[in-house]
Amino acid sequence: MGKFVLKRLLALIPTILIIVFVVYFILDLTPSSPGQLILGQMATEEAVEAKNIELGYDKPFLVRYVKYIIQLFQGDLGTSWVTGKGVLESVFARFPVTVTLSAGATVLGIVIGVLLGILAAVKQYSIFDAAGTTLAMILASFPAFWIGMMLVILFAQELGWLPSYGTGSIAHYILPWFTTACAFIASQLRMTRTSLLESIRMDYVRTARAKGQKESVVIYRHALRNALMPVVTMAGMNFGTLLGGTVTVETVFTLNGVGTLILTSIRSKDVPVVVGAIVILAICYTLVMLVVDILYGFIDPQVKARYIKN
């Protein structure tokens, strides 16, 4: 198992090299002058030029790329061209908000989505099934920002129960959590339903029933456990995606998360922040997927056996 984890962590290195290359390359396609950004519009042309040379911006793309990679592996993500603060510092300042938002939404999505999915599968073709699948379709079709605004109008403006912006307390997170979780609930519900319907038809479920086992235990112990693989995969992927992809929700609720940071940095061509933030997110995503893979081992003894063998 330890060997397996180590292997996966080593696989992070080529992943990072590729990600940095792609991001760096794309940002390089649009003309930019870091000297101008740092010194401001009022700086003289000579000063800007000198700054660009100091930053190594007169060098070709590949040279800059290699230099950045070397710095990166020394743990130096550079400083922001706009604010002058360390990239690591600015990303981590935003990180708690994003993680709270993503983790809360993931938990909500798993709990609600899986429960409704189980209900829909166990009572296939019943009203619960129809209601569940319809709900999933509705949740998946409405864009998050629209759902967010509707929730704000209802719960913040009309009823006045919850705050509509900021990050002061748990109450501040309730609306963003639900808004983010919507699409997630939908996918989780559908995945659980499909996967469980498949495993309910397996022979071993019939074996369990033939033992005289209670239906609830048959579903939980025999059917659900074997249906969890795709559900866990999807939950992990969703969580990973949320870490960097909650920009719309962050905007609606004026939360200062990593998503917003990346977006503003792209607009202002603050290359070190963009690349740094994306690298950090990529590492987080890989770690989440690693956790998912380890969870597989707990769900399926066959996978675990394979991990140990490798």
Add this chain to the structure above:
Amino acid sequence: MEEKKTLLEIKDLEVIYQTDEATVHAVNGINFSLNEKETIGLVGETGAGKTTTALTILRLLPERTGRIKGGQVLFRGENLLDKSVPEMRRVRGAEISIIFQDPMTALNPALTVGDQVLESLEIHNTAGKSKQELNARVDELFNLVGIPAERKAEYPHQFSGGMKQRIVIAIALACAPQLLIADEPTTALDVTIQAQVLKLMENLKEELGTSMIIITHDLGVVAETCDKVAIMYAGEIVEAGTVEDIFNGKEHHPYTVGLFNAIPNLDEKEERLRPIDGLMPDPANLPQGCKFGPRCPHFTEACKAQTPYIYEEKEHRIMCNLFKKEAADE
């Protein structure tokens, strides 16, 4: 000789599968009975309604489509079809167990085999035995079916097909049921393993005094293990009797004759096998009168008109008009 007690009696059982497209008549009014410590073989082609009969006895038919249209399943005098769901759960696994056809998929891949045997014991642990006692019983069962008890902590994927079938048998026998239904227990296994598993089941039957229903399409299995035989065709029992009646009796249903002709005979020089021509009728659209009629070499207009004559001699029953004529001739 002591009077044999009837354990299971099936009367006029009729089962259909109702789907949006069609009504499939899977079992059409079958009757048979089984005494204590007896083994009956249900023989027939795929789709003859053998498995449906087995699932009906345990009330494990698919909930949405399977419907029991009529008849009775009397187990020790009580009609299982009248029992409530919780009552039925106490019968399943404890008094009547089933071994399903494919051992490869019959075990839960996520649980250790020991836990799966233990589960059966835990469900029916009415005596309130301790966990230790139950675990000791699991070891005992593993030894009984010939698997080292140390392997109980392993998962199904670590066992071969024959070993898995042994575990399935251990699960079925865990609570010492009075009736064991074996649904094609050896079909999915290769020949050498088949013999082992049959031998094992035969030994267990003798040791434990369990009655058995063996579902198979293999007449060899029947000859080796059964006391009684019921030949099923298109949801009906076309011929039933003791093993002696079926294998050595004079009179036979044309379908039974066909089945025997389809077995290669080593003593006679035969160019090729003689299979029964045609296919089993679509159970959603059964022919009128005798269901075997369209494939029968002795088919007459009379067979089409009404349900066939039932010939009876002691326990031997044949559902065929051939014997009506003979009765009239005499």
